[in-house]
Amino acid sequence: MSATVNESDVESFRAELLGYCYRYFGCYAEAADAVQETIVRAWQRADSFDHRASLRTWLYRIATNICLDMKKAPQRRALPADLSSPGRVPDDPRSLTTLPEATWIGPIRDDYLGDPADPSAVVELRESVRLAFVTALQVLPPLQRVVLILRDVLNWSAKECAGLLEVSVASVNSALARARRTLSARKPEPNRPGPDDQRLLADYVAAFEAYDIDRLVKLLAEDAAFSMPPYELWLQGRAEIERWWQGPGEICRNSRTIVTQANTQPAVAVYHDVGNGRWDPFAVHVLEIRDGLIAAITHFMGPRTFVEFELPTAISSADPRRPSEQKVNPTIWRTS
Numbered sequence: 001m002s003a004t005v006n007e008s009d010v011e012s013f014r015a016e017l018l019g020y021c022y023r024y025f026g027c028y029a030e031a032a033d034a035v036q037e038t039i040v041r042a043w044q045r046a047d048s049f050d051h052r053a054s055l056r057t058w059l060y061r062i063a064t065n066i067c068l069d070m071k072k073a074p075q076r077r078a079l080p081a082d083l084s085s086p087g088r089v090p091d092d093p094r095s096l097t098t099l100p101e102a103t104w105i106g107p108i109r110d111d112y113l114g115d116p117a118d119p120s121a122v123v124e125l126r127e128s129v130r131l132a133f134v135t136a137l138q139v140l141p142p143l144q145r146v147v148l149i150l151r152d153v154l155n156w157s158a159k160e161c162a163g164l165l166e167v168s169v170a171s172v173n174s175a176l177a178r179a180r181r182t183l184s185a186r187k188p189e190p191n192r193p194g195p196d197d198q199r200l201l202a203d204y205v206a207a208f209e210a211y212d213i214d215r216l217v218k219l220l221a222e223d224a225a226f227s228m229p230p231y232e233l234w235l236q237g238r239a240e241i242e243r244w245w246q247g248p249g250e251i252c253r254n255s256r257t258i259v260t261q262a263n264t265q266p267a268v269a270v271y272h273d274v275g276n277g278r279w280d281p282f283a284v285h286v287l288e289i290r291d292g293l294i295a296a297i298t299h300f301m302g303p304r305t306f307v308e309f310e311l312p313t314a315i316s317s318a319d320p321r322r323p324s325e326q327k328v329n330p331t332i333w334r335t336s
Helices: 007-011 014-025 028-044 055-070 119-128 131-137 142-153 158-165 169-184 197-210 213-218 238-246 248-252 303-308
Strands: 220-227 234-236 256-262 265-275 278-290 293-301
Touching: 007 028, 007 055, 014 028, 014 055, 014 131, 014 142, 028 055, 055 142, 055 158, 119 131, 131 142, 131 278, 142 158, 142 169, 158 169, 197 213, 197 256, 197 265, 197 278, 197 293, 213 220, 213 238, 220 238, 234 238, 238 248, 248 265, 256 278, 278 303
Parallel strands: 220 293
Antiparallel strands: 220 234, 256 265, 265 278, 278 293
């Protein structure tokens, strides 16, 4: 880059730009593409950076224009609960219907987001990348979505937003008011991690690997939700989820797991037994915990999430240590 823009300074913003773009798109791959394009354009336009705005503001302006341009086609990502009422366990799971990948919100691995410089921002970060909140953001028109993320998540001032978007402060305030009204009926209840959440995660892993349905059901909230994008079906309530585990879920017997984190929530990568001492990627379970119980399990099916999370392509019985025995690294979804 030019003498006016240092490459390492630009790279230092990659994680927070990724978080910004991910909230906008609800998809790691699109967010990563947008950030990479932002870095490329910053490189190409380095000579035009005149320091009238900060480097951070300049990069956010580039990233915002890329996001708005990429989102011109009408599309919003969702989770199954946003598209239909809860269903029933089918007699034949082959009857389940799927929708294209572009329909669905995708998860993001926690450590891609970096650590906030301000410790007081930890709680806000936790809430603003939860699956439920990112899904809610997708109902907003693009400009309103940008304004709400900048103002309510990243704490930019109305004047800063107006300068970045090249609009009036009044326009920013109007867009923010409309966005807040839209989200008021959809914004999820704040998640309050408890001291026993790690124990609950460990119990879930142990019960799932043993495929002990009685133990699994006891970990669920009474109204727990259960979904599996790209399948349209979602289930609600202990009884219906238990029926799934006793029926189609039987294919999960003898699974192996790796504990990870997604969207500042505990997550479990599940590998299915394919014989000959090998387990292949099947789904990443993202858990929402409420009041010491599992309130939702969102299963992200297929190998793509495993690749994005840099998880092993397979588990072998020859591995020296069971992956599920790995300790969980401290992350912002846990209490401090």
